[in-house]
Amino acid sequence: DGGITQSPKYLFRKEGQNVTLSCEQNLNHDAMYWYRQDPGQGLRLIYYSQIVNDFQKGDIAEGYSVSREKKESFPLTVTSAQKNPTAFYLCASSSYTGELFFGEGSRLTVL
Amino acid sequence: DAKTTQPPSMDCAEGRAANLPCNHSTISGNEYVYWYRQIHSQGPQYIIHGLKNNETNEMASLIITEDRKSSTLILPHATLRDTAVYYCIVRVRNRDDKIIFGKGTRLHILP
Numbered sequence: 001d002g003g004i005t006q007s008p009k010y011l012f013r014k015e016g017q018n019v020t021l022s023c024e025q026n027l028n029h030d031a032m033y034w035y036r037q038d039p040g041q042g043l044r045l046i047y048y049s050q051i052v053n054d055f056q057k058g059d060i061a062e063g064y065s066v067s068r069e070k071k072e073s074f075p076l077t078v079t080s081a082q083k084n085p086t087a088f089y090l091c092a093s094s095s096y097t098g099e100l101f102f103g104e105g106s107r108l109t110v111l
Numbered sequence: 112d113a114k115t116t117q118p119p120s121m122d123c124a125e126g127r128a129a130n131l132p133c134n135h136s137t138i139s140g141n142e143y144v145y146w147y148r149q150i151h152s153q154g155p156q157y158i159i160h161g162l163k164n165n166e167t168n169e170m171a172s173l174i175i176t177e178d179r180k181s182s183t184l185i186l187p188h189a190t191l192r193d194t195a196v197y198y199c200i201v202r203v204r205n206r207d208d209k210i211i212f213g214k215g216t217r218l219h220i221l222p
Contacts, residue, residue: 004154031207042113042198042214043155050207058209090154098143098204102154 002027006091006103013078013085013110021076021106023091029101031094032074036060036087037105043090049074078108086110113213114138115199120217123193129186131216133199136180143204144175146184148195149215155198158184194220 007022025032031050035043045058049068063082068074078085088107092100116134123129135144143162147155159166159173161182166173172185186193198215202208 033210035212043212045209045211048207048209056209059211088152092154094207094210096205098145098160098202099157100145100147100155100210101157104154105152107152 004091004093004101004103006089006106009104009106011106011108013108015110016080018077018079019085019108021078021089021091021108023074023076023103024072025074025093025101026072027093027095027101028071029093029095030071032068033092033094033100034058034064034066034074034076035090035092037090038087046076046089113211114201115213117197117199117213117216119214120219122219122221123186123189124221125191126188129189129193129218129220131184131186131197131199131218132181133184134181135199135201138179138201139203141203142201144173144179144182145200145202146171146173147198147200148193149198150195158197160204189218189220191220191222194218 005024013019033048034046044060046064047066049055065077090105092102143160145160146158149155161173175182196215196217
């Protein structure tokens with residue numbers, strides 16, 4: 001079935017380590033998005049990509065990096081520069097009719 | 112900033128219609144209204160969208176005011192499984208730029 005696959009579902013990181021969250025889609029969508037969600041809060045946009053080899057910063061890009069080398073993949077790296085990385089991370093892609101399809105999320109905990 | 116405002120929480124009795132309001136007073140002529148819901152610790156799920164006409168699908172109905180400055184999502188017969196956070200966003204349908212979510216409405220279905 002088509003959809004968005006995020007991995008890992010749970011991730012633990014020591015302070016000072018970089019970690020990469022995977023996001024893969026087989027929906028043939030051009031646009032992909034990364035959001036961060038803190039407990040009891042809404043979704044905040046980290047980065048988005050409208051097409052391969054291009055991406056733009058969202059509202060909270062500091063301490064994060066992305067790449068878009070393939071249409072199907074949009075990995076997010078949480079760097080050591082992100083001061084408070086513990087959060088729930090959601091990846092999405094956009095259909096041509098504008099609906100967003102979300103993955104099941106990755107929960108990152110810094111120990 | 113989000114272009115929509117929603118009440119932070121609402122209650123609805125099981126079996127009754129749940130009416131969730133959304134204000135989008137600065138909506139542009141080519142922006143659609145989209146609704147999503149997020150069950151705890153899962154990725155948001157698309158519900159419905161519309162431009163200016165009322166829309167209905169198997170999940171819900173969407174009523175958009177004539178001036179398009181507000182809309183209401185209607186869940187006709189709420190069940191306990193409808194307990195979730197509901198997000199209303201506006202976006203241009205075929206333009207993949209920043210998509211900003213607000214904090215949504217936490218809907219509690221009361222048995």
